[in-house]
Amino acid sequence: MVNESGPAESAPQLAAHLAPALALLRAVAAEGHLTRAAESLGVPQPTVSRTLARLADEIGTPVIARQGRGVHLTRAGQLLAAAAADALRTLEAGCREVVEEIAPERGQVVIGFQHTMGATLVPSLVRGFRADHPQVRFGLLQGPRDEMVAGLRDGRIDLCLISPPPDSPELEWAALREEPLLAVLYRDHPLAHRSGLGLAELAGEDFVVTRHGYGLRQIFTDLTDRAGFEPHIGFESEEVDTVRGLVAAGLGVALLPPAVPEAIPGTVEIPLDPPAHRTVCLTWVAHRTLPPAVRAFRDFASRRRT
Incomplete structure (x- = not known):
């Protein structure tokens, strides 16, 4: 809905007016509670109960069941909610486009x-x-x-x-942007004085890396493959700051973009030769x-x- 001051509802709320039964069913699946589901869509809680009751009557079986103070979907409710997910995402995207077309x-x-x-x-x-x-x-x-x-x-x-x-x-x-990738070494590493390093020169080191699924890990694997060696992984982390900290503690070396605004204490950052970069x-x-x-x-x- 739109009032005089502009769009008043989110896309999920607008979609709920257009496809109430399935939108409410999906909200109940996400929230596990009728009141919270109603609040998430901006409708009264009794409306949720009545709509789901009518839906149950239409298909001939309950779609929700009580579970303590909350609720969960029955098998029929789960099947309907899963079937509705893609359709509702498409509908919400269209509703959002309409709302933003009116007031971009x-x-x-x-x-x-x-x-x-x-x-x-x-x-x-x-x-x-x-x-x-x-x-x-x-x-x-x-x-x-x-x-x-x-x-x-x-x-x-x-x-x-x-x-x-x-x-x-x-x-x-x-x-x-193109960002350089640098060899990050602890300050007292034997190669820390160098102005440039070939990646293959680090083949015998323990590497500190990000986990699989992270972009830097994919780039690291590609670079070591091209350099002709299989790296020994000493530590894996989900945070680049942790990677830098482990390097500073002398627990390995890493390949990372430059630290901002400068290398952290206890580490040095050395350009690779030939240079390497990542495309953001x-x-x-x-x-x-x-x-x-x-x-x-x-x-x-x-x-x-x-």
Whole structure:
């Protein structure tokens, strides 16, 4: 619904008015509680109960069952909720497009990004965009590269900042920056005085790396394959700051983009010879219609190489 001051409902709430039974069923599945499900969709709790009761009458079997103070879906309810998920995501996307078409400057952009991009790149892009679009809202999600791409595909995320770029015909991307990758060594390492290092010179070292599913791990594996050796993994971590800390403690070496604003105490960062880099890109689903605010941010970021 729209009032005189602009859009008053979220896309899920608008979709709930258009497809109430299935939208409510999905909300109950997510919340496990009738009152919380009603609140999430902006409808009264008795409406949820009556709608689900009518749905049960229509199909001839209950779709929810009591469980303590909450509820859970029956097998029939689970099947209906699963079948409705894709249709409702499509409907919500269309509702969101309508809402933002009416008032594009009140839209929302949900960006997913890898942890290493949250310190400087994301704030810089959001600040630059909001200088001309002050009312656009942002949702920010960070995590491993594979998790962010999965969120992009299933519609939870509008745009992703990832590296390396995707290799899939269903995803499009624009390069935003090239970042050097450096050998990060503890200060007293025998090679810490060098001005450049061949990656193969580190073949006998213990490496501190990010876990599988993270972009830096994929790049690291590709680089060591090209250098002709299988690295020994000493430690795996989900956080680059932890990787740097383990290197500073003398527990291994790492390949990372430059620290911001400078190398952390106890470490040195040495360029690779030949140089290595990672391409940071903005990614979106190729054939999905993007809402106006999302399109505007995509175009802004794509033009602004940093």
